[in-house]
Amino acid sequence: MALAPEHLDAVFAALADPSRRAILAKLAEDGSDLPVTALAAAFPISQPAVSRHLKV
Template sequence: MSAPLDQVFAALADPTRRAILAMLLEDDMAVTDVADPFEMSLAAISKHLGVLTAAGLITQEKRGRVKWCKLEPDAMRDASIWMQGFGQFEPVNLDAFERFLASELPEDRTKDDTV
């Protein structure tokens, strides 16, 4: 596997980062809004966002004083193609991915996650 593909799978391995991606499926969000549902520090959320950004799954952009996060849906294309090579997986459908995340993630994230 290539380094970029390794980064995508490593980023997707964490439940907090998967939850963040599910949130960004709806719309771009300010970093502070991304952090709201989680009981962890803004610094911890920023580290998660840094991992997602390094993997190319999201982009961050400063608009005035606010940093915004945007999902990069094409970033999972290589991972999807790699999984299809096994013949057991369908291409990643972001709507189906969102439904999967909603079913797998608890509604109330009360534990303090670490990066």
């Protein structure tokens, strides 16, 4: 399945942020049902920042 260039741009832009990649790795490792508070405790960023990263 090939993605259109504009979709690839969005994917790469989302993955460009190191915090977002770390959150994604944590979710893949520990399970996608972790609450935002658990994710915020695992990283040196605030709960609202984690929520913004998840929204992307």
